[in-house]
Amino acid sequence: MNPLRLLRQYGPVSxxxxxxxxxxxxxxxxxxxxxxxxxxYATLLLTAAGGLIVLLALLVxxxxxxxxxxxxxxxxxxxxxxxxxxxxxxxxxxVLVIYLFALQFLYQGIDAWFDxxxxxxxxxxxxLTRMTLDNQTRTLLxxxxxxxxxxxxxxxxxxxxxxxxxxxxLNAEEVALFxxxxxxxxxxxxxxxxxxxxxxxxxNIVQQVRKGLTYAAIEEEGKGELRxxxxxxxxPLKLGPRPRMLQxxxxxxxxxxxxxxxxxxxxxQYQQRAYLRQPLKTAMAVSLTLVLLLALLSTxxxxxxxxxxxxxxxxxxxxxxxxxSAGEMEPIRHEGPDNELGELIRSFNxxxxxxxxxxxxxxxxxxxxxxxxxxxxAIISSLTSGVITLDSxxxxxxxxxxxxxxxxxxxxxxxxxxxPRLVEQGPFLALRPFWxxxxxxxxxxxxxxxxQLNQSTPSGxxxxxxxxxxxxxSHTGGHVVIFEDITDLVQAQRHAAWHEVAVRLxxxxxxxxTPIRLSAERLAFxxxxxxxxxxxxxxxxxxxxxxxxxxxMQTLVDAFADYAxxxxxxxxxxxxNTLLEQMIQLYTRPGLTLQxxxxxxxxQVEADPNRLRQLLHxxxxxxxxxxxxxxxxxxxxxxxxEGGVLTLSVCDNGPxxxxxxxxxxxxxxxxxxxxxTGLGLAVVKKIVEExxxxxxxxxxxxxxxxxxxxxxxxxx
Amino acid sequence: xxCWKSLLSGLLLTxxxxxxxxxxxxLAQVTVLFFQHHIEQRxxxxxxxxxxxxxxxxxxxxxxxxxxxxxxRFRLVEHSPLMGFIPWQRTVIEREVPVRLQRARLQGRxxxxxxxxxxxxxxxxxxxxxxxxxxxSDIHLVDQAELHPGIDxxxxxxxxxxxxxxxxxxxxxSLTDPTWRLDSGWVEESVDQRKLWQR
Numbered sequence: 034m035n036p037l038r039l040l041r042q043y044g045p046v047s048x049x050x051x052x053x054x055x056x057x058x059x060x061x062x063x064x065x066x067x068x069x070x071x072x073x074y075a076t077l078l079l080t081a082a083g084g085l086i087v088l089l090a091l092l093v094x095x096x097x098x099x100x101x102x103x104x105x106x107x108x109x110x111x112x113x114x115x116x117x118x119x120x121x122x123x124x125x126x127x128v129l130v131i132y133l134f135a136l137q138f139l140y141q142g143i144d145a146w147f148d149x150x151x152x153x154x155x156x157x158x159x160x161l162t163r164m165t166l167d168n169q170t171r172t173l174l175x176x177x178x179x180x181x182x183x184x185x186x187x188x189x190x191x192x193x194x195x196x197x198x199x200x201x202x203l204n205a206e207e208v209a210l211f212x213x214x215x216x217x218x219x220x221x222x223x224x225x226x227x228x229x230x231x232x233x234x235x236x237n238i239v240q241q242v243r244k245g246l247t248y249a250a251i252e253e254e255g256k257g258e259l260r261x262x263x264x265x266x267x268x269p270l271k272l273g274p275r276p277r278m279l280q281x282x283x284x285x286x287x288x289x290x291x292x293x294x295x296x297x298x299x300x301x302q303y304q305q306r307a308y309l310r311q312p313l314k315t316a317m318a319v320s321l322t323l324v325l326l327l328a329l330l331s332t333x334x335x336x337x338x339x340x341x342x343x344x345x346x347x348x349x350x351x352x353x354x355x356x357x358s359a360g361e362m363e364p365i366r367h368e369g370p371d372n373e374l375g376e377l378i379r380s381f382n383x384x385x386x387x388x389x390x391x392x393x394x395x396x397x398x399x400x401x402x403x404x405x406x407x408x409x410x411a412i413i414s415s416l417t418s419g420v421i422t423l424d425s426x427x428x429x430x431x432x433x434x435x436x437x438x439x440x441x442x443x444x445x446x447x448x449x450x451x452x453p454r455l456v457e458q459g460p461f462l463a464l465r466p467f468w469x470x471x472x473x474x475x476x477x478x479x480x481x482x483x484x485q486l487n488q489s490t491p492s493g494x495x496x497x498x499x500x501x502x503x504x505x506x507s508h509t510g511g512h513v514v515i516f517e518d519i520t521d522l523v524q525a526q527r528h529a530a531w532h533e534v535a536v537r538l539x540x541x542x543x544x545x546x547t548p549i550r551l552s553a554e555r556l557a558f559x560x561x562x563x564x565x566x567x568x569x570x571x572x573x574x575x576x577x578x579x580x581x582x583x584x585x586m587q588t589l590v591d592a593f594a595d596y597a598x599x600x601x602x603x604x605x606x607x608x609x610n611t612l613l614e615q616m617i618q619l620y621t622r623p624g625l626t627l628q629x630x631x632x633x634x635x636x637q638v639e640a641d642p643n644r645l646r647q648l649l650h651x652x653x654x655x656x657x658x659x660x661x662x663x664x665x666x667x668x669x670x671x672x673x674x675e676g677g678v679l680t681l682s683v684c685d686n687g688p689x690x691x692x693x694x695x696x697x698x699x700x701x702x703x704x705x706x707x708x709x710t711g712l713g714l715a716v717v718k719k720i721v722e723e724x725x726x727x728x729x730x731x732x733x734x735x736x737x738x739x740x741x742x743x744x745x746x747x748x749x
Numbered sequence: 750x751x752c753w754k755s756l757l758s759g760l761l762l763t764x765x766x767x768x769x770x771x772x773x774x775x776l777a778q779v780t781v782l783f784f785q786h787h788i789e790q791r792x793x794x795x796x797x798x799x800x801x802x803x804x805x806x807x808x809x810x811x812x813x814x815x816x817x818x819x820x821x822r823f824r825l826v827e828h829s830p831l832m833g834f835i836p837w838q839r840t841v842i843e844r845e846v847p848v849r850l851q852r853a854r855l856q857g858r859x860x861x862x863x864x865x866x867x868x869x870x871x872x873x874x875x876x877x878x879x880x881x882x883x884x885x886s887d888i889h890l891v892d893q894a895e896l897h898p899g900i901d902x903x904x905x906x907x908x909x910x911x912x913x914x915x916x917x918x919x920x921x922x923s924l925t926d927p928t929w930r931l932d933s934g935w936v937e938e939s940v941d942q943r944k945l946w947q948r
Contacts, residue, residue: 063917072913074920163855251856256867297855301814305916308813313918 042338046091050331053084057327061320064313074316081323088330095337108351109344116340121333128332132325139317147307155300162293166251170264174249176203177266177281188279189272196221200281206263207231207282210270215239218277232282234267242267242278251285262290346374350381362389418517423475425510427451439497439518440464441490471499475512478503485519494695496520524700531701531715535593543590546583553579592712595647596701602723606637607645609679613670616649625657626667635674638743640724648720651713652683652739659687659737669736677745684738695730777804777910779933782883784906788944791893795823799883799908799933803875806928807910810919811875816851818864818914819882819931821906825890825940828901841902842891847911848882883908893945902940908933 060077099117102110180202181188187195192210200208200221209220209231220231238248248267255261264283269276306313353365364382410431413420419436421429421444428451432444441463447455453472456465467488474482481502488495499516557576561569610631617627653668660666669684690698701715717739721728726743782798799821803811811817825841847864853871859878861870872878896902910931912923923929 074917075913078920159854163857166855293855300854301852304813305815308810308815309916309918312916312922316918316921319921 042342043335046088046331046334046338049084049088049091050327053081053088053327056081056084057320057324060323061317064316064320078319081327085323085326085330088327088334092330092334095334099337107348108355109341109348112347113337113340113344116344117333117337120336120340121329124332124336125329128325128328132321136318136321139321140314143310143314143317147303147310152303152307155296155303158296159300162296166293170249170251170266173203173264173281173283174247174266174268177205177249177279178247178268181268181270181279185270185272188270188277192219193221203281203283205281206284207280209280209282211239211278211280213243213276213278215278231280232265234265234278234280238265238267239278242269243276245269261285261287346370346378350378353381353385357385357388362392418515421514422504423452423512423514427453427475427512429455430511436516439488439495439516440467467497467499471501471514474501475503475514494520496523527700528715528719532596535596535701535712539590539594542586543594546587546590550580550583550587553583592716596712596716596719602641602644604639604641607640607642608637609635609645609672609681612642612645612649613672613681616646616653617670620653620657620668624666626665628667628669630669630671632671632673635672635679636745638679638745640743644720644723648717648741649681649683651717655713655717655739656683656685656687660685663687669738674745679743679745681741681743682738683741684736686735687737689732689737690730698730699728775802775805776928777807777931778802779908779931781906781908781933781936784904784936784938786890786904786938786940786944788893789887793825793890793893793896793940793945795885795888795890795904795906797823797883797885797888797906799885799906801879801883801908801931803879803931804928806926807931808875811850811852814852814854815916815919816849818911819848819850819908820911821846821848821885821908823885823888823890824905824907824935826903826905828903838903841895844888844890846885846888850878850882896945898942898946902945904938904940906933906936906938 056077060074060081063074063077099110099114103114180199184195184199187198188210196208196210196219199205200223207220207222207224209222210218211234212218215234215236217231217233222231232254234242241248247269248265250265251262252265253260253262262285264281264285266281266283268279270279271277349365349367353363356363362385364385365378367378410433413431413433414435416433417435419439420431420433421436422431424430428449429444429447437444442461446460450458452464452468455461456468467486470486471484474484478501481500483501484499486497486499488497496519497516498519499514501512501514504511504513553576557573560572564572610633613629613631617629621627649670653670656668657666660668663686665686667686669682671682671684673680673682699714699718701712718728721741721743724743726741728739728741731738731740778800779802780800782800784795784797786793786795788794803817807817822843822845824843827839827841829837829839831837845865849862849864851860851862852858853860856871859872859875861872861878861881862868863870870878870881872881890904910929912920912929915923915929919929
């Protein structure tokens, strides 16, 4: 691991723990040393408490962050929290047990320091020492007093010699004679220092002795290593008229002083500790508790950091997995530690790279499939036949625009609804007859099937040729249905048939009609003069009937001849508006209203004028017949030239045509009139088609209109 | 979290149960009997007499050879309003007299040690020792030359037990136990201008 990172992660807590630990160690040490004052203890205690508070604050902050991360579902936070608490519990429980035992041992240990016998022995030792010293003091006092009396005369006369002798007798260190105001008169000392002066007696002792009292006590002088104890004995003396004071200084052997002090110190310490027993227990317990808190706090902080570091690869893996699931195929940058987790990261990176390659391949394949699909769609769309593919659930998978046009349903909106249910819904009701007819074939057919069906549409009857094939080779199964409008084909076949009939009629029937008529007329002429009146009338009636029928048949044959005539047009410029005006004049008569509405913008049309005239003639005639039963029979003729197309319309106010009539109105010999050949409108349609035009019947209000459109490409 | 709550509760309980000695024990008392000043050889000197009554706890500690430290502070304060109306005071000088009181078991006496100059005094009884401890004579504060006429000077005295010099183990107890408190608080005396400037 990076040393700087290590220092940043563990440095502050380590330093703080170390400082607090040192403070606690010194704290414990200060408690055990009697010389240590509360001031030092307080400083150390506050330092340790401060360190613990900072550690606690760090812990609270760390835990707060961790809990916030858990709430935000940050990767790895939950496991970090759990592992940290688990490890801390595992460590904390034994530490707590040790703490409790240590506390108990501490209390027992402190109690074990104290013993009644020890205290008594120490007190006795001190008493004994004190008694010994007191006895020695009294002995020296008595000895000094008795000796002073002995040397009283000499002390008055030759004080220096007397003091010297007295000192030797008393075995004193120093003997001095003072006046009653404390001024030294003479002295004798064992000290070799020439300038040495006698120990000056304190003022209070001088006053005490001046009053006639004696003084004998142990005193100390000097500092440090020079410190020593000695007996000071001071007694009043009556030497003549002048009061004097005699002071004797007796040394105390250092060993004796040390022993006495040792005994005194031992008792003093014992007494102190006895007094401090309970406070010491409390202070020790507080110190131990602080140590416990330090251990737990630092353990928890270190554990959280340690677990956080340990789970870093897991966090990286989780984040990377989320990225991958979001489609971002990025490997983890850091390779991770040199352990199983690092191996896991490396494996993950390998997997991501493979996934990336696979994704790329899939994308390429998908693009190819899309291209193929678009290609197929283009092919299907360009087909003039309608195509629908169904899957195994009979849902529409593919269709083209022609299919929508032929079926008259918005297949785009079919969605995932199976066709059997789809045909029950509003916009798809038009599909129901189609589906009802092909459903048995789809369900039962095992191979290619074909069906021709009639379909009713608003523009008339339509004939569809439907072919289907099961998609057995496909994994998903299904069916493909192809259908096309063969209405024109069927009608063309019919026209061809009728044309053949017309040709045969014209050829086979028209020729014999003239001899039949001539023969009938000759028969009537020749035999009419020879027969009686009654028979002659019968003959004329019969021959008249023959002639009439022959005329009728000739008319019929002429009509068929017109229909069968070959489409060889004699094209020339035709002024359509003029033609319409001529036609109006031709048919103008009382009881019939003819209205003309021409477009002056219409140019001359390249057409066969005779055929065009016949076309108008047939339509006007058809219109007059249609509206002759109306109270005010009216015809409207109009021309319009727009968008390169000439539109001629012939309208009438007749009763109009039914839906079924529209399907056969242009077929030969299809008439509902008692008279007529039934070829009029068939001829009209033939002439229109010869001129590359179209014709359709519309109903607008009370008008039934035949609308003829002719291209103006041949316009001059 | 539960573990931490338990630890915190334990710590608080320990602190709460820390020696809270019976409050019916006698509390220490400090009474300033007199606090006077005088000028001697152009030096401002103070005399004071303080009666000290130790609490049972403090006596008990002394009996158990625990030395007690006392600090007596003498402070001369100058009161001179800033700009004539803003109250302002300045400590001219402060003298401290730290004294240790302890039992000399071997000698059967009570030993007083002035920690500033090392001088020792002995007493036969504790009451006598406290009497010596509370007696202050000719405590030199400041040269008269350092003072100015017309300025209000105040003298302050405070005697207290120095709890920071108790044995370490006693510190926690002394924080919570009122019988360890011994403090006269500041006793103030105005400096007599006539005494100060009379010739």
